[in-house]
Amino acid sequence: xxxxxxxxxxxxxxxxxxxxxxxxxxxxxxxxxxxxxxxxxxxxxxxxxxxxxxxxxxxxxxxxxxxxxxxxxxxxxxxxxxxxxxxxxxxxxxxxxxxxxxxxxxxxxxxxxxxxxxxxxxxxxxxxxxxxxxxxxxxxxxxxxxxxxxxxxxxxxxxxxxxxxxxxxxxxxxxxxxxxxxxxxxxxxxxxxxxxxxxxxxxxxxxxxxxxxxxxxxxxxxxxxxxxxxxxxxxxxxxxxxxxxxxxxxxxxxxxxxxxxxxxxxxxxxxxxxxxxxxxxxxxxxxxxxxxxxxxxxxxxxxxxxxxxxxxxxxxxxxxxxxxxxxxxxxxxxxxxxxxxxxxxxxxxxxxxxxxxxxxxxxxxxxxxxxxxxxxxxxxxxxxxxxxxxxxxxxxxxxxxxxxxxxxxxxxxxxxxxxxxxxxxxxxxxxxxxxxxxxxxxxxxxxx
Numbered sequence: 340x341x342x343x344x345x346x347x348x349x350x351x352x353x354x355x356x357x358x359x360x361x362x363x364x365x366x367x368x369x370x371x372x373x374x375x376x377x378x379x380x381x382x383x384x385x386x387x388x389x390x391x392x393x394x395x396x397x398x399x400x401x402x403x404x405x406x407x408x409x410x411x412x413x414x415x416x417x418x419x420x421x422x423x424x425x426x427x428x429x430x431x432x433x434x435x436x437x438x439x440x441x442x443x444x445x446x447x448x449x450x451x452x453x454x455x456x457x458x459x460x461x462x463x464x465x466x467x468x469x470x471x472x473x474x475x476x477x478x479x480x481x482x483x484x485x486x487x488x489x490x491x492x493x494x495x496x497x498x499x500x501x502x503x504x505x506x507x508x509x510x511x512x513x514x515x516x517x518x519x520x521x522x523x524x525x526x527x528x529x530x531x532x533x534x535x536x537x538x539x540x541x542x543x544x545x546x547x548x549x550x551x552x553x554x555x556x557x558x559x560x561x562x563x564x565x566x567x568x569x570x571x572x573x574x575x576x577x578x579x580x581x582x583x584x585x586x587x588x589x590x591x592x593x594x595x596x597x598x599x600x601x602x603x604x605x606x607x608x609x610x611x612x613x614x615x616x617x618x619x620x621x622x623x624x625x626x627x628x629x630x631x632x633x634x635x636x637x638x639x640x641x642x643x644x645x646x647x648x649x650x651x652x653x654x655x656x657x658x659x660x661x662x663x664x665x666x667x668x669x670x671x672x673x674x675x676x677x678x679x680x681x682x683x684x685x686x687x688x689x690x691x692x693x694x695x696x697x698x699x700x701x702x703x704x705x706x707x708x709x710x711x712x713x714x715x716x717x718x719x720x721x722x723x724x725x726x727x728x729x730x731x732x733x734x735x736x737x738x739x740x741x742x743x744x745x746x747x748x749x750x751x752x753x754x755x756x757x758x759x760x761x762x763x764x765x766x767x768x769x770x771x772x773x774x775x776x777x778x779x780x781x782x783x784x785x786x787x
Contacts, residue, residue: 434665592761
């Protein structure tokens, strides 16, 4: 039996007392005026933390504020657990990084930040709909959508391997504006054909079906379901497992997952990166972190990688997304300075400088900040991540797994990695009725 180590909101909060003892949580008293403690996501891409620290130091020096910046890994749910601990203990950092549903989880502990967002929107334009949906609660902005960590997770594949099998990735999605005829042929059925070819060549498509430490898999498999129009629970709370769309996507997945890695059910978010860098995978779904590490550690692999949009399904082309936010706790003794630091970090010069250092990995979620040159200039090969941001001619939409449900239910679906576990059960040989019966039992628990 497959078990997820995912945390519901209630379960996460129960970890509060234990997790609050972690060394990275700075329990302080209200006498710490003139100090700001901020928890950042520990960046995958080499140099990402260094540029953030330099920007923090520059602000701290100019404003004569002592700033402690902690870089907290997302592995093992440490970032989310830290947020859970601090929200319950009402002590810790002044400002914290949250991703996806965590803003909703801990909204009651966050300071409204409408003033900062008003100025950022005036300067940068409206945030994308996914970030807006996640960062607002009870009529207020409770967190700032940040570029740091915010990502799409499109395919990144080996150019030479696909060309050997008759598909020129660079011709299909060139590093320039415009649609090509080949793009209409890039479907999930075509994806399955190439996944089988990779297995026959002794390679794989390193696609995961792990627990909630495998957000790459959660996000990718959620986009697959969306491409078939398959919803687990709708916005009204009705379970939709008996729909034609759910049966259709499971029938397709039953054919597909047999070509996925044998250890896919135990993947975490580093597994696909390692497979690509080691030359064992012909394709992964990922932001450019794997390519960036390959550029350092396996240059020949990096020079053979191309990033391009997701395959198309019966209901459209959907790219997995993961959104990051910075929030200020309402129990912080230095809320003003924390908000000012966040606003400084979210000015265009700082955002672009960070984006440049991480080779375009960080995606600014504001409409006026998608004109940076980095995505067309980065190499090797030149233009390799040009198609990483969603372009108007991609015929592609962002997707947040489980967001068809209401947020309080969707976060449980996401944290329990339900989409991953359904596919993992198919991989292990369970029938579609067995998988649906298991999923029904899980989902009914979320809606009681």
